[in-house]
Amino acid sequence: MRKRRITALVMALVLGVAAFSGCGKKDADSKYKVYYVNEDQGEILAESFLPSEEKTSTMVDEMTDKLNKKNAEGHTLLPNGVQIRECVNDDGMLLVDFTPEYRELNPVDEVLLRASIVKDYVQIPDIYLVTITVVGEPIVDSQGKEIGAMSLDNFLENTGKEIMAYQYKELNLYFTNEEGNQLVPETRQVYYNGNTPIEKVIVEQLLRGPGESGHYATLPSDTRIVGVSVADGIAYVNLGEQFVDEALPVDAQIPVYSIVNSLIAAGNVSQVQISINGDTSLVFKDEVDMNQLFQVNHELEKGGED
Structure with missing residues (x-):
């Protein structure tokens, strides 16, 4: 089940697939998306994100609220009690601060969650970079080096193809x-x-x-x-x-x-x-x-x- 969930997650996040079980053509055609994990069935659902207005601050707030909550079907992107504490926009670089539970993620789930967070927020007009912190502390890679600001380019192969796995x-x-x-x-x-x-x-x-x-x-x-x-x-x-x-x-x-x-x-x-x-x-x-x-x-x- 775990292997199936990870495979589905990667495919949905990086190929931009908008239709897994429960997703219709309306979601596939919408301008903005938010990605959710169906942990029980190991599936990814891409749902429409319809902001009340296309204003950067409003969209950041509404995206964060949507990511922090389960939808009507109980699907959520953020696993194991992980929540976004706050988002601060600094002239196009968005700082996304998580609760301590983020540090409990295993490396595979962490990097996939990181990719999805970047993919979600850079959809928003005038947001170009995303920096992730945990209770104000920068996240680090497997060698202990600070990861810093990320864009979609961080998750692209130099051939221009997105991550497959x-x-x-x-x-x-x-x-x-x-x-x-x-x-x-x-x-x-x-x-x-x-x-x-x-x-x-x-x-x-x-x-x-x-x-x-x-x-x-x-x-x-x-x-x-x-x-x-x-x-x-x-x-x-x-x-x-x-x-x-x-x-x-x-x-x-x-x-x-x-x-x-x-x-x-x-x-x-x-x-x-x-x-x-x-x-x-x-x-x-x-x-x-x-x-x-x-x-x-x-x-x-x-x-x-x-």
Whole structure:
């Protein structure tokens, strides 16, 4: 039942499907929507939202009131006693503050609720961004970093397609030791947009840096990801010039094999090509020829051997 509910929720939220059981053509054609979860049957209902006037402050108040209440059929978006405490509009950025029960949501339900809240409020004229807090405290991601203001773009894949599903995966990421001469493994649980290649997620996580004591970053955190793709067992990672220009003070092979070993550990590829703005002709730190397909290097791993 839980799997069915999550699948239905994702489909309704991100595809904008307005007709599940109980929803007719009138709802499908209405200008504004509010999304509800039928927890008993694991379904999503998209209902018409008809404000008394198309004035931003009025619509925010009426949307909030509607989200906080069950409808006539007992359907609600907000689970487990979660309620919206207040909404404050700051020149197009809407702060939505929740009750403490929000923090009790599991990660899947939390990210889906977050997506739906953004989707609901940015329908309102002159609301462009949504920031979520819980009793005044900013919400954070799985790494403890503040999420901040969100728009619909936060829930879109770079191909322009909306989210189809979130997935969980345990990643084995490789950072470095204090001396910068060995790779150290770090296990990390992540949930991510199922349309995004896991290889891109891995590079993004490496750029976030390590989360364990004694582990150190291998890549400049502001390195731009130009693109990540996979074909025939090879991951093609195209990075911005920051990878070279702002390279960290570690051995030359460490940044390269931090990427390579982390990607290959995921199990989908056996080789990695790294380019800088599409160019593989450079020699990184005057030591590592980038014009090659890299394979896993266990010798660089702490306690490892090839």
